[in-house]
Amino acid sequence: MKLKTSHILLASAALIFLSNGERVRGSLEKGEAIRQEQSSFNDYIRQNRTKARMAEKLSKVALDRYRNNCILVRTAKTTGEDYFSEGTRVMNPRLSQTLRPGAFICNSLGDTAIVSENGTIADIARITMTDQEEFKQLLSQR
Known part of the structure; x- marks a missing residue:
């Protein structure tokens, strides 16, 4: 069998293709990793925005509880001002003494909650920075 120029060209093309295949595969993998990173970052941003919207809604709930004369309490653990948990x-x-279940409770730090059936804190809502002025006015009125 005689080697023709076309055979040499085909063999050279095959070698070039095979040697570049690894680089192409690596480039595709890097591109996929970047897309996954961007997707994760976008999910993170979306979750933070959702949390911020939820915090704003909960702040309005907290203000309503202050307006409706929530009971100012202290935690039994510290008997002092502490953020609710x-x-x-x-x-x-x-x-x-402990409070009746279902009572709205609050503290001077901007936390509000409901007393659960077993006398513990449940359904916490906190005042956000945007509602601080209104909260201070409500607190001073009490």
């Missing part, structure tokens, strides 16, 4: 027991500082 789910499941913590609360007490009425004037009476030193």
Whole structure:
């Protein structure tokens, strides 16, 4: 079998194609990694925006609870001002007793919640920075 120029050209093209195939594959993998990174970042941004909208809505709930004369309480754990956390027991500082389930409670730090059936904090809503002025006015009126 004689080697023709066309055979040499085909063999050269095949070698070039094979040697570039690895680079092309690597480039495609890098592109996919970048797309996944961008997708993850976009998801992160979307989640943060959702959390911000939820915080704004909860702040309005907290303001309504202050307007409706929520009971100012302290946590039983510290008997001082502390941010609310789910499941913590609360007490009425004037009476030193637990509160009835369903009562709206609040503190001077801008937290509001509802007393659960077992006498703990549930359904927390906090005042956001945008509502601080109105919160301060409501607190000073009390």
